[in-house]
Amino acid sequence: MKIYSYVCKMQILRSMTYKFNVYGNIIMQTIIMLTTSFFWKALYQNAETVQGVEIGSMLTYTVISSCISVILTTNVEQRITRSVEKGTIAVDLMRPVNIFAVFFAEDLGNVVALLFQNLLPIIFIGCIFIQVPLLASGASVLMFLISLCLAFFINWLLAAIFGMWAFTAINMHALLQVKRHLIRLLSGSMIPLWFFPEWLRIVLEAFPFVYLYQLPLSIYIGKCDGMSLIRGITIQLVWLAVLSFIFYILQKRAARKVMIQGG
């Protein structure tokens, strides 16, 4: 454990080295937040509430969605792809550590660094230009945090399982983009699923993506409580268990198939 906490600490240091990535993400998130908020304002011009949600809640949803996207940043897929491409995966594999635990520690370190470099500026910009994202009720703060934590793990496992392909497929850059944008669309991070057609909503609720963004967001704005909240968190736990199992099975085989490029 001590090893991995040190890896995490070093990653925080390393993340501080490159500043431009960080600014890029702030700008991107600001653009997404602003355009989405204009979209909601236009939509709500002739209506007080849509599907039982007020404009204020929708703007809060938008700001918090950007915040969650910072917390759900993963690097593991790129980390594996790049290491396999450059052949530095050899260095990862020659050390007396579990490489996936190292990848997790690195991602955790990254997110901690992003809390200061990205999350704070985004909240600040959101508060000034859009709306102060107030919690629906004080009681939901705990449920929101629990749900967000579960979302973090589910998201990381998805990324890690996906990233294992890179051990054999090698060039994954295009696929990584596809995955990123699919999650954006299908998780309700921009447009909540209650605006989607009924059948699509039911289909999407069977996938893990909705539980990354929409569930914690709904808890935050107070749209999800009582039975639906319990149901949501339970499904999150089920996905966590299923993905952990798949991850465990695959990671044993993944490193065996590794190809070392160059020399």
Place this chain on the structure above:
Amino acid sequence: MIEVKNICKSYNVIQKGEGFRGALKGLISRESEKVQAVKNLSFHIQPGEIVGFIGPNGAGKSTTIKMMSGILTPSSGEILINGRDIHKYRKQVVQDIGVVFGQRSQLDWDLRLGESFELLRHIYRIDKAKYEETLNIMDQILEIKPLLSKPVRQMSLGQRVKGDLVAAMLHAPSVLFLDEPTIGLDVGAKYSLRKFVKEVNEERNTTVILTTHDLGDIEQLCDRIIIINNGELIEDGNLEEIVDRIAPYKTLVVEYYDEKAPEHARCELFFHEANVAKYRFMKKDITAAALIQALSAEAQIKDVSIEEAGIDDIIRIAYGQLKE
């Protein structure tokens, strides 16, 4: 003690057609071909040996080293290091192994050298006092301390290799693998690398296995060489014995006063240009003195020198580029 038993390694290599058509075709169907990088390799290495792995590019040296250091898994066969199978007990066994790749670094590009070492100290669970002690010893051999506060990305190749050598020795492994460590290094850096290998071998009895294309490395460091070609073992043994067996000849270089070079029945005139001639003779056929005497009877000699068959001859013969 390292035991390598019948290891094989094959890769699936995807075949791509040429040009635009091939690229398009590759999108739909891909043919893969199985390439055997290492075929049925077996050998033993005793503690404290320095073994040189040589062979042409693509012979399977690096693949073998990577299997021995737990990075790649063999398709079949087993590798025991100090009695334990490296692929079953990877995490425990690699604790006792150090690896340096000349072509890639295990140091962290974004951190200072000292921070990289500190990370390794945690990964290998080295206690602070032991770490300081090793660092002091390494400093005496490689003068590493002035580099500790330098970011790795700003280091020269020579400095980086020094850093990598120290990084590989921090946890005091009993086996050290060096994969083309001298590649691209200048004379001074090569010298300190060789000094380093000799000292860790003598003082700590570290077993060293190195691959190299630099014959100087082999002549100065290795007692034993293993020659690999096309993934197969060609020679394994003491350096001098192999030289005596594969190339039991010497070369006599004679400079005459005129351009006529006489021949002799017991040797072969294999080079003749202007007034310089080179004769190759077997040690058992004739002595150098007798040969010089016979030649000087036929033509007037200005100067002579004798060349022993060197390791480069051995390698050329073993690689099959020179017929005996």
